[in-house]
Amino acid sequence: MGMGKENDGGDFKLVGFSNFVRTNPKSDRFGVRRFHHVEFWCGDATNTARRFSWGLGMPLIAKSNLSTGNLIHASYLLRSGDLQFLFTAPYSPSIAAAAANQTTDCSSAAIPTFDRAAFLSFSTSHGLAVRAIAVEVEDAELAFVTSVAHGAKPSSRPIFLDNRVVIAEVRLYGDVVLRYVSYKSPAVSDEFLPGFEPVAESFPLDFGIRRLDHAVGNVPELGPAVSYVKGFTGFHEFAEFTSEDVGTSESGLNSVVLSNNDETVLIPMNEPVYGTKRKSQIQTYLEHNEGAGVQHLALVSEDIFRTLREMRSRSGVGGFEFMPSPPPTYYKNLRHRAAEVLTEEQMKECQELGILVDRDDQGTLLQIFTKPVGDRPTIFIEIIQRVGCMMKDEEGKLYQKGGCGGFGKGNFSELFKSIEEYEKTLEAKQAAGSATA
Numbered sequence: 053m054g055m056g057k058e059n060d061g062g063d064f065k066l067v068g069f070s071n072f073v074r075t076n077p078k079s080d081r082f083g084v085r086r087f088h089h090v091e092f093w094c095g096d097a098t099n100t101a102r103r104f105s106w107g108l109g110m111p112l113i114a115k116s117n118l119s120t121g122n123l124i125h126a127s128y129l130l131r132s133g134d135l136q137f138l139f140t141a142p143y144s145p146s147i148a149a150a151a152a153n154q155t156t157d158c159s160s161a162a163i164p165t166f167d168r169a170a171f172l173s174f175s176t177s178h179g180l181a182v183r184a185i186a187v188e189v190e191d192a193e194l195a196f197v198t199s200v201a202h203g204a205k206p207s208s209r210p211i212f213l214d215n216r217v218v219i220a221e222v223r224l225y226g227d228v229v230l231r232y233v234s235y236k237s238p239a240v241s242d243e244f245l246p247g248f249e250p251v252a253e254s255f256p257l258d259f260g261i262r263r264l265d266h267a268v269g270n271v272p273e274l275g276p277a278v279s280y281v282k283g284f285t286g287f288h289e290f291a292e293f294t295s296e297d298v299g300t301s302e303s304g305l306n307s308v309v310l311s312n313n314d315e316t317v318l319i320p321m322n323e324p325v326y327g328t329k330r331k332s333q334i335q336t337y338l339e340h341n342e343g344a345g346v347q348h349l350a351l352v353s354e355d356i357f358r359t360l361r362e363m364r365s366r367s368g369v370g371g372f373e374f375m376p377s378p379p380p381t382y383y384k385n386l387r388h389r390a391a392e393v394l395t396e397e398q399m400k401e402c403q404e405l406g407i408l409v410d411r412d413d414q415g416t417l418l419q420i421f422t423k424p425v426g427d428r429p430t431i432f433i434e435i436i437q438r439v440g441c442m443m444k445d446e447e448g449k450l451y452q453k454g455g456c457g458g459f460g461k462g463n464f465s466e467l468f469k470s471i472e473e474y475e476k477t478l479e480a481k482q483a484a485g486s487a488t489a
Contacts (some may be wrong), residue, residue: 066308082191114249114250124168125143126141129244135351162247170227187231189234204280216237265318266319268347268350290311293305293306306323307320347431360420383402418437
């Protein structure tokens with residue numbers, strides 16, 4: 053199996069899944085609490101937000117647009133449990149320019165880091181895509197200064213919002229930024245950011261999705277990207293996989309998962325492998341995305357069977373479609389691997405819904421992947437449920453260890469096969485189109 057272009061970024065070297073020993077050196081350079089939100093840049097925020105709301109069961113809970121006095125951009129916030137998706141699109145440049153000339157305030161934008169020129173370049177290059185992965189930190193100003201001092205490329209210096217919230221941004225990979233958010237005092241439960249107004253809930257939606265588990269990026273070269281992010285965050289390596297671990301006979305990838313001290317923020321990164329029968333599907337992503345970017349977002353469900361029934365019922369009516377289910381032989385083999393964790397009824401439901409099941413030495417992972425959510429074969433959504441690994445914190449409250457059940461190493465080949473089959477259908481259509489042109 054071929055390897056990536058480079059695996060020598062600094063002291064970085066892949067050892068593979070079987071040789072990797074997980075340790076947590078508690079090496080964060082600043083206090084990191086949790087994922088805060090994910091921001092998508094899109095051409096029309098209203099319709100994109102509504103599509104995700106309907107398809108994922110995430111109600112619209114806050115807005116910043118013309119009706120709230122924002123003349124720069126329209127932004128809509130969806131929330132389900134602790135998961136927050138933000139969708140942002142620009143308004144007319146002439147309106148924004150006129151507003152800037154008529155006020156002493158620098159901008160009416162609720163997201164002060166929004167930049168029209170950056171948006172236009174981003175949208176042209178990537179289409180519908182994630183612009184920002186936001187994490188809540190103890191002190192966003194300190195996180196920014198510390199990150200830049202350790203090699204991070206700055207994107208936006210710290211900005212104070214109503215003396216209550218601080219946000220700052222550094223480059224993560226490609227045109228994606230890592231956004232730091234901190235609150236001067238504990239945030240009100242429904243508060244997002246100043247400048248956003250609550251939206252009266254008109255249609256109750258809840259498919260059981262509760263939080264963001266991990267946000268995966270595809271990069272051209274893994275070594276330099278991992279060394280860069282580790283260098284400015286202090287995050288530790290949580291897991292890694294080589295092409296031998298997760299590839300197929302046709303293509304594969306190398307992957308490293310980075311994590312904060314509490315293992316609540318998981319940032320995997322993938323690179324393509326070369327010299328395989330087919331071009332790696334990571335390389336296909338990089339070509340269609342015009343470079344590095346967020347490949348998929350893994351969303352945790354409290355009941356994956358309910359979530360999938362709801363999502364599949366909407367697949368053909370404005371929701372999200374799923375990758376083809378694995379063959380029946382997959383589920384026959386599943387009974388040997390998961391009989392003591394899943395009931396016969398649950399395994400039957402996994403087969404009916406196309407859910408994949410994998411295990412590590414600590415717990416079990418149930419997972420399924422959508423097809424790409426936009427026009428391009430780039431970003432998609434993963435729905436997961438982790439089973440096991442329950443621990444008690446210092447206060448005696450139960451919590452689940454991060455990454456319980458792993459990241460579907462045993463299912464990578466099945467996923468790749470389905471992606472490759474999907475790409476083959478696209479290639480066949482393209483070839484047919486060229487022949488008749």
